[in-house]
Amino acid sequence: MDNKPERMDRTSGMGMGIGSSLQRKEDDRFLHGKGRYVADMRLPGMLEMAFLRSPLAHAKIRSTAKPANTEGTVFLAGDLEGVSGIRAVSGLPGFRPSTQPILAFDKVRHVGEPIAVCLAETRAMAEDLVDRVDVTFDALPAVHDMTRARDADAALLHEDWDENVFLESAVDINFEAAIADADVVVSRSLQTARQCMAPIEGRGVLAVWDRNLEILTLHSATQMPHIVRTGLADCLGMDHGKIRVIAPDVGGGFGYKGILLAEEVCAAFLAMKFDRPIRWVEDRREHLTAGANCREHQYEITGYANADGELLAVDCSAIVDSGAYSSYPFSACLEAAQVASILPGPYIMRGYRCKTWSVATNKPPILPFRGVARTGVCFAMEVLLDAIARELKLSPKAIRQKNLVQPQQMPFTNITNKFFDSGDYPEALRRAAAAIDIDGIRDQQKAQTGRTRIGVGLSIFCEQGAHGTSVYHGWGIPMVPGFEQATARLTPDGGLELRVGVHSHGQGLETTLAQIANTEIGIDTDKIKLVHGDTAYTPYSTGTWGSRCIVMAGGAVGNACASLGERIRKIAGHLLQADPDTIVLEGGMARAGNSMVSVEEVARTWYLKPQLLPDDVDPRGLDVVEGYKTVKDTGTFSYACHAVKVEVDLDLGHVRLLDYVIVEDAGVMINPMIVDGQVYGGAVQGIGTALFEEMPFDSSGQPMASTLADYHLPLASDIPKIRIEHMETPSPLSRFGQKGIGESGAIGPPAAIANAVNDALSELGAEVHAVPITPERVRAAIYAAEGRASSTAGAVS
Amino acid sequence: MKSVAFSYAPAHEIGDAQAALGHDGIKLVSGGQSLGPMLNLRLVRPSGLVDVSGVEALRQVVETDGAVRYGAAITHAEIEDGLVPDATGHWLRYAASRIAYRAVRNRGTLGGSLAHADPAADWVIVMTTLYATALVHRPGVGEVRIPMEDFVTGAFRTALGPQDVLAAIEVPRPGKTASWGYWKYTHQEGEFAKASAAVFVDSDTTRCRIAVGALGRQPVLLREPDSVISGAVSPSQALGDALPDMSAADLRLHAIALAKALEQRS
Structure with a gap:
């Protein structure tokens, strides 16, 4: 089936505005290898950094010794004069703060933690120096298992804490009263593995001291240049005005580049100390063994339901393995805060109870990966629902239909006070079930022989995106997003420059923001240039994360262009001797009835021929900064239903994806082709979570997948043709009815695939309870079920 | 990570390689598909590499009535693509086509894979089952024939002596009913x-x-x-x-x- 979105053209008449599947403006650069990344940058006199990283997960540093005759090339913590460690302190009561040293000095808390930094002309030579730095340790027991981190005899990561917990939280909404009449109680113990985020480009930093301007310029592969600038200023004790952060082309973020790095602080410090450009390019081994991780959750979850499938209440205890430090700016607690508040999702229930622990372990810190905790809670909730359905002999579709929020209830406030802005969840479910052909699969299942079984699985979830001040303040995050600004500047040739503080690294914002501007003021998207990723040029922004850009930056661009449009119309009105309010901007022209003047002529007049302007001219010009605030800051709720058909090999435990359907509601799509791209890419990462990706640690805290031969990413050969269907329910909260969609694809796959595998295994009485669903896990589930069956058989005979 | 500094020299004759192996820290490299990553991870830190992939004697394929003798530097891709005769009809071509990825097969060699002796490697099991023989050049002795089941002696271990070079692999032609x-x-x-x-x-x-x-x-x-x-x-x-x-x-x-x-x- 052909999923190509129809070309829609609502506004501009030129097929470039909102709703058009315009080819991406950035494609020429990205697809022809013309991008410029940190690893492409070379400056005269540049030195490369390499880090001596801890080989142990938990140890006291007994001694450090620099090699002889290496003055000015090897640096330990004591050499970083005036530099402070990284702190990200949650605003929630009971939070135990950590300080992440730039270079470890008294102890190390995870494998890969930097201890020394070495400078040389080449990376290889810098690594030779690293080999010669001598450090001795007194090893301490490693906290490697999040479920044991709170044990009384667990070693303490941070000696001034009383237990290895950043924060615990508890919420109880009408729980006891709700469960009184429950007919069934179903519990499951579920886990999601620790992952590495694996963007194609890792992190990279190039710091340069500019002697003329007395400004430190940090080129960094980051999603949030303004936040890096703020964090860097704090660590270095510098004025913001002396720091400029540039995010050049960035090869994928996914959350991995939403962190202030010790490596960034080191590069900045050394560039200023030696007045030489200093660069560090993360390699894949550093990414896998030293960089921040994500996703590792453990759930003890219980559902209470009536015999007809009505969900009464959910009770959950969740542990998030937050690693050794609270990373800046998202802190160690965002993940658990999301678990507690997002777990109920689009389901109606009477009671809810949830306890969470963000525990500290001897692993790298965690970061919010695409989907953040939504992927984990969707997995927990949806696997639980299927377990209840099996217990009650209901179909997975029926139990969801029974409990989903209905369209006539919109807007809807759920049990955790989440405000669902719009949508028809049951319709998404109906369409996904029809497209995957559940009824046909049930028929096929009856005729199965041999050693393979097929199964079908569903998952349905919401993606809160572009949520703002009240939500993040409530979650205690030290960086609270506010409102968004954009600059719209008409150039003297009638082109448009847009400047935004977010950064585009695969989201297609150079195109979609131009489409929004085109809709507002009719300038050809080819003549629109997006300036982004540079603190010197753009308004302050918390950056690109949380599915916020198309709503927040899109809203700001819309407002800025609207204001610019008013000014253009005013000048055009004078030139045409027409009422500005009657002037329409489209196709690069300002029209009043049958008379028209080009926007280019308006611009030339303003910049170069002001003698033609009237006395009451508006002197503010054609350069506008405007801000944007959503109607409510509770976020847009895009949502989707994923449906997957799998085949499980009962001998090998191998899971093959036979078919995959996503019914997705992104609200008004600014560019349907880019929405599809976001959903495809996210879904592939979600399939990675579901089937392949896992960073295991041994009992001494050693990461066990240190190359891509051991850390398994999804491959093209693992991915079926994913079929996407769109619904398009406008959000009442955003400027154009658009909803954030960037993370959605990565949320649904683990739940849908686990449910499909469990459906296939149901005749054996086997279930998987952890992702990734590796052949080993499937075989273990089958063997365990066989063991139960044979012991039962033995008891009977 | 980047490898330590090492010297690099191409060998022209098997004798060059044997002489080089007399020096400390010298390793042979052929396709480099296993050695390359190990170098970059600094798991091996040779003082020098001698590249045997261009040695003419190691690039030859000799057909006789009863067997085909494959030079150790024949690549997986050359076998996969049928650029060299398949002693078994088509079994070797199939086995070659399943090795890793095409990029690996383009450079990786039959002899390199056997000398590396990864326990999970295709050629190790395939050649053992097909009664293949390793033809090894040993200084002062000449060509030594070692049956494949005796050539691989353990995980990443072979019967190769310190200055031995694996020159060729001889695969017997199976009978018509095999x-x-x-x-x-x-x-x-x-x-x-x-x-x-x-x-x-x-x-x-x-x-x-x-x-x-x-x-x-x-x-x-x-x-x-x-x-x-x-x-x-x-x-x-x-x-x-x-x-x-x-x-x-x-x-x-x-x-x-x-x-x-x-x-x-x-």
Whole structure:
């Protein structure tokens, strides 16, 4: 089936505005290898950094010794004069703060933690120096298992804490009263593995001291240049005005580049100390063994339901393995805060109870990966629902239909006070079930022989995106997003420059923001240039994360262009001797009835021929900064239903994806082709979570997948043709009815695939309870079920 | 990570390589598909590499009535693409086509793979089952013939002496009625096998072998392959006898590999 979105053209008449599947403006650069990344940058006199990283997960540093005759090339913590460690302190009561040293000095808390930094002309030579730095340790027991981190005899990561917990939280909404009449109680113990985020480009930093301007310029592969600038200023004790952060082309973020790095602080410090450009390019081994991780959750979850499938209440205890430090700016607690508040999702229930622990372990810190905790809670909730359905002999579709929020209830406030802005969840479910052909699969299942079984699985979830001040303040995050600004500047040739503080690294914002501007003021998207990723040029922004850009930056661009449009119309009105309010901007022209003047002529007049302007001219010009605030800051709720058909090999435990359907509601799509791209890419990462990706640690805290031969990413050969269907329910909260969609694809796959595998295994009485669903896990589930069956058989005979 | 500094020199004759191996810290490199990553991870830190991939003697393929002798520097891709004759008809081409990814096959060599002796490598089990012989140049002795089952002595261990060079692999031509099955399990395309098995039956020569691979050691040759082929002994029984220390779960997986290899035999 052909999923190509129809070309829609609502506004501009030129097929470039909102709703058009315009080819991406950035494609020429990205697809022809013309991008410029940190690893492409070379400056005269540049030195490369390499880090001596801890080989142990938990140890006291007994001694450090620099090699002889290496003055000015090897640096330990004591050499970083005036530099402070990284702190990200949650605003929630009971939070135990950590300080992440730039270079470890008294102890190390995870494998890969930097201890020394070495400078040389080449990376290889810098690594030779690293080999010669001598450090001795007194090893301490490693906290490697999040479920044991709170044990009384667990070693303490941070000696001034009383237990290895950043924060615990508890919420109880009408729980006891709700469960009184429950007919069934179903519990499951579920886990999601620790992952590495694996963007194609890792992190990279190039710091340069500019002697003329007395400004430190940090080129960094980051999603949030303004936040890096703020964090860097704090660590270095510098004025913001002396720091400029540039995010050049960035090869994928996914959350991995939403962190202030010790490596960034080191590069900045050394560039200023030696007045030489200093660069560090993360390699894949550093990414896998030293960089921040994500996703590792453990759930003890219980559902209470009536015999007809009505969900009464959910009770959950969740542990998030937050690693050794609270990373800046998202802190160690965002993940658990999301678990507690997002777990109920689009389901109606009477009671809810949830306890969470963000525990500290001897692993790298965690970061919010695409989907953040939504992927984990969707997995927990949806696997639980299927377990209840099996217990009650209901179909997975029926139990969801029974409990989903209905369209006539919109807007809807759920049990955790989440405000669902719009949508028809049951319709998404109906369409996904029809497209995957559940009824046909049930028929096929009856005729199965041999050693393979097929199964079908569903998952349905919401993606809160572009949520703002009240939500993040409530979650205690030290960086609270506010409102968004954009600059719209008409150039003297009638082109448009847009400047935004977010950064585009695969989201297609150079195109979609131009489409929004085109809709507002009719300038050809080819003549629109997006300036982004540079603190010197753009308004302050918390950056690109949380599915916020198309709503927040899109809203700001819309407002800025609207204001610019008013000014253009005013000048055009004078030139045409027409009422500005009657002037329409489209196709690069300002029209009043049958008379028209080009926007280019308006611009030339303003910049170069002001003698033609009237006395009451508006002197503010054609350069506008405007801000944007959503109607409510509770976020847009895009949502989707994923449906997957799998085949499980009962001998090998191998899971093959036979078919995959996503019914997705992104609200008004600014560019349907880019929405599809976001959903495809996210879904592939979600399939990675579901089937392949896992960073295991041994009992001494050693990461066990240190190359891509051991850390398994999804491959093209693992991915079926994913079929996407769109619904398009406008959000009442955003400027154009658009909803954030960037993370959605990565949320649904683990739940849908686990449910499909469990459906296939149901005749054996086997279930998987952890992702990734590796052949080993499937075989273990089958063997365990066989063991139960044979012991039962033995008891009977 | 970047490798330590090392010298690099191409060898022109087998003798160049043997002479170089007389110096400390010198390693031979051929396709570099295993050695390359190990260098970059600094797991190996040679003082120098001698590249044998262009040595003319190692690039030759010699056909005789009873066998084909493949120079050690023949690449997997050359076998896959049929650019060299296949002693077995098409079995070698198929086995080559399943090695890792095409990019690896383009540079990786038959001799390099066998000398590296990864327990899960395709050629290690395939060549053992096909009664292949390693032809080794040993200084002062000349060419030494080592049957493949004696050439690979353990995980990443071979019978190669300090200055030995693996020159060629001789694969006997099977008889007209010979049959063959090879099956390996990988979770994803291109991975090393998690379990593998190969079956070879040649009534013309009364040769018969069943090998099980990806065991973390050299392939295990079953003692009584005929009884497994006839069905008198089941794959799991045969493996249980051959590998008494293996866990029940691992045994099951390898028994499945063997059953699949038997099924595929044609």
